[in-house]
Amino acid sequence: MVAAATSRLESLCSRTAVPATSLLLLAGATGLLVGSLRSSIFAQLTVQGLALGSVYGSLALALVLVYRATHVVNFAQGELAMATTYVAWQLIQWGLSYWEAFAVTLAIAFVLGTVLQVVLIRPVQHRSVIAAVIVTVGLFILIDGVVDWVWGSALKFMPSPFGTKTYDVGGVSISRLYPGMFLVVLASVLLVWALFRFTKLGLAMRAAALRPAESALVGVRVDWMLAIGWGLAAVLGAVAGLMAEPSQFVLQPTLMQPILVYAFAAAVLGGLESPAGAVIGGLAIGVSLTLVVQYVHPITSDLQTPVAFAVLVGVLLLKPSGLFGQREVRRV
Amino acid sequence: MTALLELEDVEARYGPVHVLHGISLAVEEGSVVAVLGPNGAGKTTTLRAVSGTVRRAGRIRFAGRALDRLGPAAVARLGVAHVPEGRGTFSELTVWENLRLGGYTRRGSIQPELERVFTYFPWLSERRRQQAGTLSGGEQQMLALARAFVHRPRLLLLDEPSLGLAPVLVAELFRIVRELNEDEGLTVLVVEQNAHLALQAADAGYVLEAGRVALAGTSAELRADDSVRRSYLGY
Amino acid sequence: MRHRLPELGSLLAVAVLLSVLPFTLSDYNISLVAQVGIFFVAVLGLNILTGYTGQISIGHGAFMAIGGYTTAVMSRDHDTNLVVTMLMAFAICFVVGLLVGLPALRLSGVYLALATFALAVSVPQLPLKWSKFLGGSGGVQSHRTVTHLWLYGAAWIASAILFALAWLILRGRIGRAFRAARDSEIAAVASGIELPIYKTLAFGISAAYAGVAGALFVMGTNGFAQPSEFGVFLSLQLLVGAAVAGLGSLWGILAGAAFVGLLPTVSGSVPVIGSAHGRNVVFGAAVILVMLLLPEGFAGLLTRLRRLARA
Structure with missing residues (x-):
């Protein structure tokens, strides 16, 4: 009875909280639109920020999926994405076209993510936060080492997936790259969302993450669902890596390190357990970082990660459940 | 026997x-x-x-x-369905999703099972979009039972x-x-x-x-x- | 009292070993053991935080950076005695640690890990922004450099002093309060322990230790403080060291320090993978294996061995 009462209360709270959040988002979107209409540089930066933000959001979503499934924050998520991007580079070297390599890479990422969960995470999952964190930290170092060992640290270059043309929208010229990035990431995120929302497998994955014991009782193979969750996260990460590469124009082992921090900030901003929050958080971080660096003078691009850090800590202190987090149960 | x-x-x-x-x-x-x-x-x-x-x-x-x-x-x-003490419904999921999970091990459509369950618990049909956690304690117990029936256990x-x-x-x-x-x-x-x-x-x-x-x-x-x-x- | 004797014995053994070593080792190996001493200081400090108060930090490389830059800048601008710069590094990092510890009070577990990780990534960016004062990506060159032997002595004397300090802090009231904070916050508050003060204090102390380690670290890189030396990797190394060390025994911390101080360097010479490029393969794999095989770190392994020996 108490449980039912509290959950009712929670749903009421979230129902009243959502309008506040959506008002905030609406205001932000309006601001961006007005700004874009008045200044073409602002418009270009907004498009660029949204594209970068979608990459952050995609990696943040990967983190959230992993966190929901296994209550582990995967510090190696970014390095995993970096490694799969190298795989794509290698495939292209071997003669595949960009988009063939893209597809094969996603498949490899899925297998990799699944195997890593089974081999490395399952043994420490129920141990302690620190143990799980350190295993992912070890994985971070290991992946870094493998990439360095196999491919070296020299810069690599990939063909541009979207060509070099620019669009002309009402006098604002926009590189094809940014809308391309945005759409590819958006499509992947929507596919993953549809998988979770509309398929039996997705339902079982959600159930396994929410209530593993009860899920097993209805016949769901919980361990497998969690492993598949890691696989999907690796796929989203791979998309993020592949789309981050053209925005930086080079491929190097540190590709994803700052992006991981932005993704952490995005995931926390959206609420660590909220997939939609992660994506919206990513977009918000992407747009605001891009605009702030341009328009707020003391803050240069060197300060992007410190600003993301400030956002992260600020959100954690002011509203630890994030914009979309529903409940924050703190176990003492 | x-x-x-x-x-x-x-x-x-x-x-x-x-x-x-x-x-x-x-x-x-x-x-x-x-x-x-x-x-x-x-x-x-x-x-x-x-x-x-x-x-x-x-x-x-x-x-x-x-x-x-x-x-x-x-x-x-x-083919064993266990309805644990304290119900064990997925309170974050909807009624329909709970029932769907009950039929998780069944291949193909669970429509016949659902219809059969709705004859015992007609109210479930109308509230299939409701979040299970917002049901009363008794309703959740019924849902847990209904979910077990959809499983069609032996x-x-x-x-x-x-x-x-x-x-x-x-x-x-x-x-x-x-x-x-x-x-x-x-x-x-x-x-x-x-x-x-x-x-x-x-x-x-x-x-x-x-x-x-x-x-x-x-x-x-x-x-x-x-x-x-x-x-x-x-x- | 009885159980303290072997501890005293091992202290003596370590002390004797460390004072003999410089006479037998090559100059290069002296620098390696000095490196272990530097990590000993940092891991010891982090261990106070993670081991005794249960707070996780993936950001202690940031404090090492602050300590290191303190030394380099003071030496560059005022030719300050290096020992004095170490004391300054201790003091500055203690204060910064307290400041970081305050918001950390409201975070726990995974959230604290995230925030400190972001700190580790952010701090090395600051020299790029204030490049006049902090040297930009090129770094800051100290006015004086030191020999390997000097560094060896400094690192291990600092280790000894800070180990004694940690022992003094942890054996008394403060130590009990730290442990209470880890084991049950509610019980600690109920028994009248001022949790916020102690948790913040633990952060300050461990940051100060990292600061000293950072100062030594810069002396070890020919007095050169550079952002790339203080990247995320360093923070990860420290956390791994603390985990390998397990809970607060001298041998555990020595093992943790040796693990992260030596392994990345030594594993460059592992055959097959070999080469400087592959060294993190060995190191990363070792980290994962240790976590899977030694859930309670090296200290836990020792306890288990002792139990076996007794049985």
């Missing part, structure tokens, strides 16, 4: 605490069997030993197959279904269980504090005490037994 479920010398423990010290019991196909006993006797643990949600030793056979090495998901896939394990329910609902719940048993031959192993009610619905029963079977017999025999009358029936 052969026994659908057979436990032989089953032991179980939580960490260092031994809860079952060698339980043996049998559930005939198509029967309803009640497990009675005081708190801490090991009733819930007996069900958990069958469904594989506790570490156990000893022989457990279900429809000719050994269960004692299988985990809960594998047991469920063989064996239903019911743990304390009457806990926290209004008497009217308890009676309704047992009526439905009995009806499914008679109409479809569903086999049921039920743990129940309310011995009176349980023995009314059951064909046979076991009384557990301190992790052992203290008494076994048909419902009529148990009802007639002096010690059962004094301890559990209260007259």
Whole structure:
């Protein structure tokens, strides 16, 4: 009875909280639109920020999926994405076209993510936060080492997936790259969302993450669902890596390190357990970082990660459940 | 008739605490069997030993197959539905999603099962989009039962279904269980504090005490037994 | 008292070993053991935080950076005695640690890990922004450099002093309060322990230790403080060291320090993978294996061995 009462209360709270959040988002979107209409540089930066933000959001979503499934924050998520991007580079070297390599890479990422969960995470999952964190930290170092060992640290270059043309929208010229990035990431995120929302497998994955014991009782193979969750996260990460590469124009082992921090900030901003929050958080971080660096003078691009850090800590202190987090149960 | 479920010398423990010290019991196909006993006797643990949600030793056979090495998901896939104490609904998911999970092990459409369940619980059909956590306690218990029916199990394990329910609902719940048993031959192993009610619905029963079977017999025999009358029936 | 004797014995053994070593080792190996001493200081400090108060930090490389830059800048601008710069590094990092510890009070577990990780990534960016004062990506060159032997002595004397300090802090009231904070916050508050003060204090102390380690670290890189030397990797190394160390025994911390101080360097010479490029393969794999095989770190392994020996 108490449980039912509290959950009712929670749903009421979230129902009243959502309008506040959506008002905030609406205001932000309006601001961006007005700004874009008045200044073409602002418009270009907004498009660029949204594209970068979608990459952050995609990696943040990967983190959230992993966190929901296994209550582990995967510090190696970014390095995993970096490694799969190298795989794509290698495939292209071997003669595949960009988009063939893209597809094969996603498949490899899925297998990799699944195997890593089974081999490395399952043994420490129920141990302690620190143990799980350190295993992912070890994985971070290991992946870094493998990439360095196999491919070296020299810069690599990939063909541009979207060509070099620019669009002309009402006098604002926009590189094809940014809308391309945005759409590819958006499509992947929507596919993953549809998988979770509309398929039996997705339902079982959600159930396994929410209530593993009860899920097993209805016949769901919980361990497998969690492993598949890691696989999907690796796929989203791979998309993020592949789309981050053209925005930086080079491929190097540190590709994803700052992006991981932005993704952490995005995931926390959206609420660590909220997939939609992660994506919206990513977009918000992407747009605001891009605009702030341009328009707020003391803050240069060197300060992007410190600003993301400030956002992260600020959100954690002011509203630890994030914009979309529903409940924050703190176990003492 | 052969026994659908057979436990032989089953032991179980939580960490260092031994809860079952060698339980043996049998559930005939198509029967309803009640497990009675005081708190801490090991009733819930007996069900958990069958469904594989506790570490156990000893022989457990279900429809000719050994269960004692299988985990809960594998047991469920063989056609055992366990409705745990405290309902175990997915309160974050909708009613429909809960039912869909009940039919997780079934291939293809679960439409026939859903329709059958809606004849027993018509209100579920109208509230399929509602979040399960917003249902009342009694409704959640009914949902848990409905979810188990969608599973179409050969064996239903019911743990304390009457806990926290209004008497009217308890009676309704047992009526439905009995009806499914008679109409479809569903086999049921039920743990129940309310011995009176349980023995009314059951064909046979076991009384557990301190992790052992203290008494076994048909419902009529148990009802007639002096010690059962004094301890559990209260007259 | 009885159980303290072997501890005293091992202290003596370590002390004797460390004072003999410089006479037998090559100059290069002296620098390696000095490296272990530097990590000893940092891991010891982090161990106070993670081991005793249960707070996780993936950001202690940031404090090492602050300590290192303190030394380099003071030496560059004022030719300050290096020992004095170490004391300054201790003091500055203690204060910064307290400041970081305050918001950390409201974070726990995974959230604290995230925030400190972001700190580790952010701090090395600051020299790029204030490049006049902090040297930009090129770094800051100290006015003086030191020999390997000097560094060896400094690192291990600092280790000894800070180990004694940690022992003094942890054996008394403060140590009990730290442990209470880890084991049960509610119980600690109920028994009148001022949790916020102690948790913040633990952060300050461990940051100060990292600061000293950072100062030594810069002396070890020819007095050169550079952002790339203080990247995320360093923070990860420290956390791994603390985890390998397990809970607060001298041997555990030595093992943790040796693990992260030596392994990345030594594993460059592992055959097959070999080469400087592959060294993190060995190191990363070792980290994962240790976590899977030694859940309670090296200290836990020792306890288990002792139990076996007794049985």
